[in-house]
Amino acid sequence: MRKQSKWVLRIFAVAASGALLFNTPSALANSLNDLKKEQQNIQEKKSSIQSNIKETETKIDTNESKIDQIMAQIQALDNEIMATEKSISAVLSEIEQTTTEIEALNASIAELEQKIADRDKLLKERIRAVQVSGGSVNYLDVLLGANSFVDFIDRFSAVNTLMEADRKILKEQAEDKAKLEEQTASLEKKLQEQEDSKAQLLSLKANLDNQKSSKGTLVDQLEAEQAKLLEDKEQMETEYEEVLNLDKEIQDKIVAEQKRQAEIARKAAEEKKKREAAERQRQQAASGSTTSIPEVSSGNWTKPASGRFTSGYGYRMHPIYGKGKMHYGIDIANSTGTPVVSAADGVVSYASPLSTYGNVIMVTHSIDGQTITSLYAHLSSIKVSVGQVVSKGQHIGAIGTTGNSTGPHLHFETHLGYWEGMASNSVNPLRYISL
Known part of the structure; x- marks a missing residue:
């Protein structure tokens, strides 16, 4: 031993x-x-x-x-x-x-x-x-x-x-x-x-x-x-x-x-x-457009995309399944191709299609000793690769409607630690970002 x-x-x-x-x-x-x-x-x-x-x-x-x-x-x-x-x-x-x-x-x-x-x-x-x-x-x-x-x-x-x-x-x-x-x-x-x-x-x-x-x-x-x-x-x-x-x-x-x-x-x-x-x-x-990329906020976090806030974190009537279901993130609607930026400084830990999420990017952040992973889903394009260091506000992808989606929007999640499934360590993103 x-x-x-x-x-x-x-x-x-x-x-x-x-x-x-x-x-x-x-x-x-x-x-x-x-x-x-x-x-x-x-x-x-x-x-x-x-x-x-x-x-x-x-x-x-x-x-x-x-x-x-x-x-x-x-x-x-x-x-x-x-x-x-x-x-x-x-x-x-x-x-x-x-x-x-x-x-x-x-x-x-x-x-x-x-x-x-x-x-x-x-x-x-x-x-x-x-x-x-x-x-x-x-x-x-x-x-x-x-x-x-x-x-x-x-x-x-x-x-x-x-x-x-x-x-x-x-x-x-x-x-x-x-x-x-x-x-x-x-x-x-x-x-x-x-x-x-x-x-x-x-x-x-x-x-x-x-x-x-x-x-x-x-x-x-x-x-x-x-x-x-x-x-x-x-x-x-x-x-x-x-x-x-x-x-x-x-x-x-x-x-x-x-x-x-x-x-x-x-x-x-x-x-x-x-x-x-x-x-x-x-x-x-x-x-x-001069407004497609959101203005970078001060502090550790910034808004991941410009657009209309359409769905919050928590239980809701699911638009596809037609029944009450937990929503583990927030949705920001905008036209396909609207830039998506990294919500904070970090390292890209995933950049590929993933089940019903469609095209997904995950960025792992280390902020004040706390590991947090942010997730960006339903993207029309991915502009970064795994292991790439990204900064807050950096363009990483574009809004789309891939996966299970009723229209072009960004589905954004935050997880304490590492992503191990949508329900694992999930927290409300509005803890960190302002819309």
Whole structure:
């Protein structure tokens, strides 16, 4: 941006120095046009920078909103992680309690296994005893082998006791084995459930940690982008400030250039005053009239043509369209060919046909630091060219009826600044001239 500013200023310096060296109407016009073009470029640059600043501010607000949303999500994840960690702690406490229970159960199982082993040993001994006695115990032979009734009763009681003991051993053995299987299955199921619960919670926590990490990474990216946007905005604001300063410099140069051109035009007019007076006299003689060119008034302005004042500035019934319409100038009627003069010292900025105006001349004046443009329309002839310096009262054209016109007359307008359309900066010409 600084390089561009220096380049623009160098261009201005070259344009200004060129105008001073050559001091010609075209050089003056080009110098001022260059300044105006550069001013327009700067205005466009200002608008572009302002648009970029607003766009960046919108992105900053959007990023800020995204960061707030993600931070809220991270907070929610933190709450979930804390709840999950609390659940994991509860499960670990349950596992610790279950471990204590398992130790007690293991002791019970060991005792039960010992009982089963002892019974297995006893049963094995009983089986061996049966095998030694021939493969089976005949309780009837035992009873019939009694020597007496008392011996029979003793033998019967012993047989019952032995049979009951065998049944009890078998029953207890079956019950203990079932109990062992039940306790073992219960232990395995409880351990599996706790391990499953622990694994699920650990998986959930890992997932939440990953989400939090991902969100944190996104926040880091957004914050980095936010910092870049803020840096860009600050840079654009600095650039805008530089453009503002440059705009002020160019505006000052434009004012100075207009004053310089006005001074050059004034001096040129003074140098040509006698010659122009002689020219006017010659034209008057040639036209056979001594009153066709109006007398030059004192002051900055003079009447642009002799004739009858037919229409003023403001709303009127339009003679062609037949309805109320704004009239942005005044009309002076006279015969075709009546001389038209420059209303003030200045530089010709336009001299050509223009739309419904017909043949048009525009003269840009710089009076007391104020730029004013006068317009002369419906001319039958144009006697000056663009860039030509003209003096107040100098013959520049002739009354006619070109363009949209109902008869020969001069349509005369004045605009503050430059002409940018009939309605732009238009003011009543009677502010400056007297009829």
